[in-house]
Amino acid sequence: MNYRHAYHAGNFADVVKHALLTLVLAHLQRKETPFCVVDTHAGTGCYDLAGVEAGKTGEAQDGIVALLAAGPLPPLLDDYVAAVRSVNAGWPTLRYYPGSPRIARHMLRPQDRLALVELHPEDADQLRREFRHDPQVGVHMQDAYTALKALLPPKERRGLVLIDPPFEVKDEFRRIVKGLGEALRRWPNGIYGVWYPIKDPEPVERFLAEIASLGRPCFTAELMRHAGDNPDRLNGTGLVILNPPWQLADKLAELLPVLCDKLGAAGGSRLRWLAGEE
Numbered sequence: 284m285n286y287r288h289a290y291h292a293g294n295f296a297d298v299v300k301h302a303l304l305t306l307v308l309a310h311l312q313r314k315e316t317p318f319c320v321v322d323t324h325a326g327t328g329c330y331d332l333a334g335v336e337a338g339k340t341g342e343a344q345d346g347i348v349a350l351l352a353a354g355p356l357p358p359l360l361d362d363y364v365a366a367v368r369s370v371n372a373g374w375p376t377l378r379y380y381p382g383s384p385r386i387a388r389h390m391l392r393p394q395d396r397l398a399l400v401e402l403h404p405e406d407a408d409q410l411r412r413e414f415r416h417d418p419q420v421g422v423h424m425q426d427a428y429t430a431l432k433a434l435l436p437p438k439e440r441r442g443l444v445l446i447d448p449p450f451e452v453k454d455e456f457r458r459i460v461k462g463l464g465e466a467l468r469r470w471p472n473g474i475y476g477v478w479y480p481i482k483d484p485e486p487v488e489r490f491l492a493e494i495a496s497l498g499r500p501c502f503t504a505e506l507m508r509h510a511g512d513n514p515d516r517l518n519g520t521g522l523v524i525l526n527p528p529w530q531l532a533d534k535l536a537e538l539l540p541v542l543c544d545k546l547g548a549a550g551g552s553r554l555r556w557l558a559g560e561e
């Protein structure tokens with residue numbers, strides 16, 4: 284396990300993924316009944332953009348730094364921007380970037396719950412320290428796909444599973460499809476968000492076809508940082524949503540071109556239904 288998200292925190296892929304995460308959770312907030320978020324590859328809660336790792340890559344410059352400098356931003360980004368600001372209270376400029384655990388926590392109401400799964404011992408320890416006094420957050424140092432079996436279905440019967448692997452292993456696409464298939468058998472009506480990198484387009488298309496065959500309505504939202512398909516770099520970022528909330532696709536269709544513009548994404552964006560309703 285060599286992957287450390289601290290090198291990539293706040294990059295363009297994080298911006299798209301986390302903005303979308305807040306839109307899904309805002310939808311879940313519409314009903315008073317509790318919801319649960321399961322974050323299967325949590326990373327840590329917060330990343331120091333002035334730290335050594337972030338400094339080595341500078342990836343946040345083309346992501347959150349560019350976005351915040353490109354205002355005004357549309358109201359659809361209000362929750363996301365508020366989540367970023369919440370970890371920077373007292374700092375005149377952007378110093379920290381929230382990971383998915385902090386973004387999800389920002390969106391919880393007192394009745395909601397967050398389950399964080401992280402296999403790397405250092406990151407899991409950091410999560411435990413960060414959330415140790417928080418009764419709404421549970422930390423599980425476990426393999427993501429094993430945890431899905433243990434945690435689903437959540438007692439709330441409403442909520443989101445975010446699957447955001449590091450893609451360090453060659454068969455990650457296959458593991459996701461298998462894990463999702465098992466998760467859907469346990470909890471067919473949960474909302475699932477799956478992040479994937481776009482490098483070589485061919486394996487991505489095979490992966491999306493397999494997801495479509497799982498039998499649930501789903502669409503994918505993609506933003507291409509670079510035009511072209513050089514397989515040796517991260518050309519773009521994608522997020523598949525299964526069992527998407529009503530009207531989420533419309534909101535995204537409005538938001539993605541704005542993100543493209545603000546992030547200077549040369550390859551554009553697209554939203555495609557893979558299965559089910561348009």
Ligand code: SAM
Pocket residue numbers: 284286287288300323324325326327381382383384400401402403406425426427428447448449
């Ligand atoms: N979700 C985070 C966010 O949006 O801020 C970023 C997560 S990062 C892309 C992937 C994380 O998965 C890393 O922290 C890595 O240690 C963890 N990880 C890798 N393999 C795992 C596994 N089999 N089970 C759970 N976590 C794993």
